[in-house]
Amino acid sequence: MSHLPILVIAIPLLFAFLIPLISMLFPSVRRITVTAMGLVYAGLVGMMIWGYHAMGVDRVIYPLGGWGPDVGIVLELDALSAAFAGIMGLGILLVILYSQDYMEAAESKYYVLLFIVASGIMGIILTADFFNLYVFIEMSAIASFPLVAVSRRGTALFASLYYMVFTLVSSALILLGIILVYAATGSLNMGEVAAVFDTIPELTRASIVGSFVIGLSVKVALIPFHSWLPPAHAEAVSPISALLSGVLLKNGVYMLMRLLPIFGFGDGSLDVRTLLLVIGVLTVIGGNVLAMGQGNVKRILACSSVAHMGYIALGIGIGGALGFAGALFHSLNHMLMKAGAFFSVGCIADGSFELSGLRGAALRTRPAGITFAMSTAGLIGLPPFGSFASKIMIMFAAIDAGMIGIAAVLPAGAVLSAIYYGRVYQVLYAPSEREPDDVSISPWQTTIVLVVTAVGSIATLVWAGNLARIFATIADYLVG
Amino acid sequence: MMGLSLAYWVVLLLFGMGLYCILTESNLIKIAVGINVMEAGLLLFLVRLSYSPGDLAPLMGPTTGPGIADPIPHALTLTAIVIAASTTALMLSLIIQIYRHYGTVDIEEIRSKMQ
Numbered sequence: 001m002s003h004l005p006i007l008v009i010a011i012p013l014l015f016a017f018l019i020p021l022i023s024m025l026f027p028s029v030r031r032i033t034v035t036a037m038g039l040v041y042a043g044l045v046g047m048m049i050w051g052y053h054a055m056g057v058d059r060v061i062y063p064l065g066g067w068g069p070d071v072g073i074v075l076e077l078d079a080l081s082a083a084f085a086g087i088m089g090l091g092i093l094l095v096i097l098y099s100q101d102y103m104e105a106a107e108s109k110y111y112v113l114l115f116i117v118a119s120g121i122m123g124i125i126l127t128a129d130f131f132n133l134y135v136f137i138e139m140s141a142i143a144s145f146p147l148v149a150v151s152r153r154g155t156a157l158f159a160s161l162y163y164m165v166f167t168l169v170s171s172a173l174i175l176l177g178i179i180l181v182y183a184a185t186g187s188l189n190m191g192e193v194a195a196v197f198d199t200i201p202e203l204t205r206a207s208i209v210g211s212f213v214i215g216l217s218v219k220v221a222l223i224p225f226h227s228w229l230p231p232a233h234a235e236a237v238s239p240i241s242a243l244l245s246g247v248l249l250k251n252g253v254y255m256l257m258r259l260l261p262i263f264g265f266g267d268g269s270l271d272v273r274t275l276l277l278v279i280g281v282l283t284v285i286g287g288n289v290l291a292m293g294q295g296n297v298k299r300i301l302a303c304s305s306v307a308h309m310g311y312i313a314l315g316i317g318i319g320g321a322l323g324f325a326g327a328l329f330h331s332l333n334h335m336l337m338k339a340g341a342f343f344s345v346g347c348i349a350d351g352s353f354e355l356s357g358l359r360g361a362a363l364r365t366r367p368a369g370i371t372f373a374m375s376t377a378g379l380i381g382l383p384p385f386g387s388f389a390s391k392i393m394i395m396f397a398a399i400d401a402g403m404i405g406i407a408a409v410l411p412a413g414a415v416l417s418a419i420y421y422g423r424v425y426q427v428l429y430a431p432s433e434r435e436p437d438d439v440s441i442s443p444w445q446t447t448i449v450l451v452v453t454a455v456g457s458i459a460t461l462v463w464a465g466n467l468a469r470i471f472a473t474i475a476d477y478l479v480g
Numbered sequence: 481m482m483g484l485s486l487a488y489w490v491v492l493l494l495f496g497m498g499l500y501c502i503l504t505e506s507n508l509i510k511i512a513v514g515i516n517v518m519e520a521g522l523l524l525f526l527v528r529l530s531y532s533p534g535d536l537a538p539l540m541g542p543t544t545g546p547g548i549a550d551p552i553p554h555a556l557t558l559t560a561i562v563i564a565a566s567t568t569a570l571m572l573s574l575i576i577q578i579y580r581h582y583g584t585v586d587i588e589e590i591r592s593k594m595q
Contacts, residue, residue: 131556138563145570154581155594161508161574168515168567169502175522175560176495182553183529 004048005062005075008085008122012041016115023108031100034111035445038096041118045089049082058477061128069128069189076128076190079474083328084125084254091247091335092118094449098343099239101443103150110150116143117243124251130178130188137174137219137251141167144248148236156235163232166218166225173215180208194262209263213272216259219252222279222313223286226306230290233302234353238346241298245305246339250331253312257324260316261478276317281409283310288416297345297428298353300420301338304379307413308334314409315394318401324475326393329467333378333387333460340375340453344368347442347450348428355427362428365440371450372428376421378457381414386460393468487528494521508575508585512568519564526553526560 015037023030052060059078063069077085096114103110120140127133145167149160178188184200185193197205214225221229233241265272287307294300308330315327345353347368348361362369378385391410398407442450460467498518502511530553538551575585582590 131559135559135563138567142563142567142570145574149574149577152577154578157574157578157581158590158594161571161578164567164571164574165502165511165515168571169499169518172515172518172522176525179522179526179529182556188552 002051003062004044004051005060005077005126006064008041008044008048008089009075009119009126011044012037012115012119012122015041016112016119019111019115020108030108034096035100037115038093041096041115042089042093045085045122048077049086052077052082062126069191073127073129073132074189075126077126079477080254080257080328081125083471083474084250084331085122087332087335088121088125088247088250091243091250091339092121094339094343094452095239095243095247097445098242098346098449101446102239102346103237106150110147113143113147114243116140117147117248121247121251125254128190130181130190130193132188133255134171134175134178137171137255140248140251141171144240144244147240147243148232150240151235151237153235155231159231159235163228166228170215170218170225173211173218177208177211177215180204180211184208190258190262197263205263209272212259212263213256213275216252216256217279220249220256220309220313221306222309223283223306226283226287229306230294230299230302233305234296234298238298238342241302241346242339242342245302245342246335249305249309250335253309253327253331256313256316257328257478265319273317273319276313277403277406280310280313280317281406283307283313284409284413285416286310288413288420292416292420294420295355296353297349297355297358297424298342300424301341301345304417304420305334305338307417308338308379311391311394311410311413314406315397318394318397318403318406319479320397320401321472321475321479322400323394323397324479325468325471326390326397328471328474329390329393329460329464330387332467333385333390333457336453336456336460337375337378337385337387340371340450340457341379343446343453344372344375344450347440347446348372355424358428360428360430363431365442367447367450367454368442369429371454373425374454374457376424380417380421381410384461385457386464387457389461389464389468487524491521491525491528494518494524497521506587508578508587512571512575515571516564516568519560523557523560523564526557529553 019034022033059076062075064073064075068074099106099110099114117140120136120143123136124133124140127136145160145164148163149157181193182188184204185196187193218225233244236244260272284307287303287310290306291300291303294303312327312330315323315330348365349358362372374385378387381388381391391414395407395410495518498514498521501514501517505511505514530550534547535549536547538548578590579585582593584590
């Protein structure tokens, strides 16, 4: 275990600032260096998770600089952090590998920002200090704003600013919550706050929970705070769309799962669970309906991300270990499938993502055409793919809790998404008038990424039993 | 009591003004100003919380205990100011780029030019 928790935050930061130096001194080795750095990052995260499981303890506390939780800031690795570190580490590695071919002409700034995001995300996952959490939220968010605008098109610049304004308001609300936590408890350590949270006056408790929940709802793009997501995710270049949808949205999900149990779900002061259920139903239906009206493939995928965040909100809102475990499982599935869908659509479409110009395009690209079909079928929730299992888990959790209406929302959402993905299939897989031998094969590194996401979307169903057991243990430990 | 709570009224006013500005203005620069005003309100709140009249600075002698101001919020405020300054710089540079593209900083006009 040793120093790995701080290394997974510090090493990507070091990499970020080494990249411009390396590409200035030895421009020919930039590609291989960045690939190696991505692999080292994922390897460190993997070693950290492995070390955690090998130790067989509930939580590992890493005091920064040797100062304990009473005076210093500590990093804390528990089962939830380990699960999310795995999901996010894999997502970041895929984005870095995919960027190599897709963004071949990118300046080295692109990778600098990517590694800063990678560092910030691990910071969010590992820190046990509220203010440190805010710093890492801002770190990963600020690095992601210019990434959206990397194409320098006017629409991308505007989408980036729009995303930025929403995110800054959301982090201001989170900061307000943190200030209130400090004022009420005199501590910023999550464990200490959790221990005394019940003793805080009810009105303060409700304000804390309220500002966190609204701030995080903006970050996760739950309706009615979703309007920043479709332009940002659709206007960014494809690897960044995958980063935003697959990885950065899960930041907010992680924080909801980490903070709500600390706040006791606001029991007695503000009923967060009911709030999340209402917002979740709105988001699932609203996100899918929004997607139906779009004529741009990436916008359809972006609106479907809104709907999927709704499923996760429902899983958390239902309460109980099963719903929580379902939401965790769905985070993994959504990362794999939405990233796969954005990666493959980047290979399928050349420049424009308007459906009207993509007739038969998926038939002419290998293996992107196959990955796109598998990822989107997984996003609908069809059986041979993993998100079938996670949606069933959330549905069973709702039935167990006696919320039949909520359980009915999940199949309804699946039907709605089948309608608009069906429309996409009709165009992308339409028999083409062009020569049949006009097939483009992706470069090998991109192919690996596409195959990993495609195989991953099935593998999560094959291992659904084991994964569900792991996630259920985590959920038990958090809310049981 | 009224005198004590004046700072909190200013905090509320700044936060509300900033949020109102972000939600209603269509000029990008004014939105950037709104975000800064809102953050200023939060920072004032953070500083105000740590101080009650007559407190000593935690510099010499005992650094904690009654009658000594809590130093942690000041450290936090400093960090938050740095973050706010860097986000503002980034936001303004994006606005400059948008202005170069569209020749305006008005959201409605940009939207109509994007069509």
